[in-house]
Amino acid sequence: MRKIFLLVLSTFILSISSFAQIQSGPMLGYSEMKEVLLWVQTQKEANVKFVYWDKENPVVKFSTDEAKTNKTDVFVAKLVADKVLPGKKYTYEVYVDKKKVNFSYPLEFQTQTLWQWRTDPPAFKFAVGSCTYVNEDPFDRPGKPYGSEYEIFTSIYQSKPDFMVWSGDNTYLREVDWNTKTGILHRYTHTRSLPEMQPLLANVHNYAIWDDHDFGPNDADRGFVSKQQTLDAFKLFWGNLNYAFDNEGVTGSFQWADCQFFLVDDRWWRTPNDRTTGSRDYFGQKQMQWLIDAMKFSNAPFKFVVVGGQVGNPAKIFENYANYEEERNQFFDLITKEKIPGVIFISGDRHWTALCKTERAGTYPLYDLTVSALTSGPSGPVKEEKDTPYVEGTTVTKHNYGLLEVSGKRNERVLKINVLDKDGKEIWTKEIKASELR
Known part of the structure; x- marks a missing residue:
């Protein structure tokens, strides 16, 4: 019983440590066919970027520009994923000061489908x-x-x-x-x-x-x-x-x-x-x-x-x-x-x-x-x-x-x-x- 408690406690501490650099987010903003807005707020001044990849092709990874959060904007960063294609689902990661931040839930976004002149519009x-x-x-x-x-x-x-x-x-x-x-x-x-x-x-x-x-x-x-x-x-x-x-x-x-x-x-x-x-x-x-x-x-x-x-x-x-x-x-x-x-x-x-x-x-x-x-x-x-x-x-x-x-x-x-x-x-x-x- 004690071992189970210690395992749960260590997992909880690890989770808290992973999130410590993030105040809120990440959040997905708008989605278009050729770009998606990604948002995050850090707890203090930091360099932030997002790495993302097509779920169907995880070998090829892309990165947003890197932004430095500042106190004036309460450490908010807004970055654009602009190496995307229409109708795709992407997995993404958040890096703060060059270290990946771990989350207990998935991080995914999507781009809108290019259906015009091709098919009926998607549901x-x-x-x-x-x-x-x-x-x-x-x-x-x-x-x-x-x-x-x-x-x-x-x-x-x-x-x-x-x-x-x-x-x-x-x-x-x-x-x-x-x-x-x-x-x-x-x-x-x-x-x-x-x-x-x-x-x-x-x-x-x-x-x-x-x-x-x-x-x-x-x-x-x-x-x-x-x-x-x-x-x-x-x-x-x-x-x-x-x-x-x-x-x-x-x-x-x-x-x-x-x-x-x-x-x-x-x-x-x-x-x-x-x-x-x-x-x-x-x-x-x-x-x-x-x-x-x-x-x-x-x-x-x-x-x-x-x-x-x-x-x-x-x-x-x-x-x-x-x-x-x-x-x-x-x-x-x-x-x-x-x-x-x-x-x-x-x-x-x-x-x-x-x-x-x-x-x-x-x-x-x-x-x-x-x-x-x-x-x-x-x-x-x-x-x-x-x-x-x-x-x-x-x-x-x-x-x-x-x-x-x-x-x-x-x-x-x-x-x-x-x-x-x-x-x-x-x-x-x-x-x-x-x-x-x-």
């Missing part, structure tokens, strides 16, 4: 979730801890999605955090370092949008004085493919197979909720017109518009888009007049999950899938939204996540929405055909 699946609170007792509000059931990240990892879309409130800045760069980067680091999150980050490609809590204080808007600092932190800690506007918000887009994802910012240009003069901006005209242009250009059968807050819910409660009625009507009207097919909204914020279906005269309905919360305190609908057109049976008021699957032939694509609990057990599922959104 794929992706995870969706919002509202991640990770407790930190010395700085949290007194009382019952707000975050719980972190094992949900293990369930998402075991679901084996190709990528994950983090749809806002991916960390919670608090009073002690949001006014300074020190506080903001501390909080981002603390959330990113959650042990249960690490295998998911290391093996599933990650894309993100923000909402009020990772942008600034609760219900924060364009008047938040430190938004440039939180923007810098967001870009440092996430690996999105692009940003549509220089130093303005986190708007961007990426494509997976034949589907396109539009990451839309609901904070940077947002008019304060209680302001009574001037225009009422939610997305703002600059961003909204870009979004209409980008969706009009896209020929994707499903155009997923990812927003921190609810878009489809007509109830003028909390921070829903309905509170910005003139802009919302303009946006929906433009989608109709421009005859843009395949639009589906993905949102977070509410700390409970539901699928909203907004009917429109003479054209297809607009769906808004709200998925929340991952670890933050669960909530539920309020009486003011009793007439909201939620699809029957889709309300979930406990920790959950979405697992969305796209499959079918090129002109017969089908979206299957699965909502699962913290243990990965299915709560509800629904299919939507692309042909229904034309």
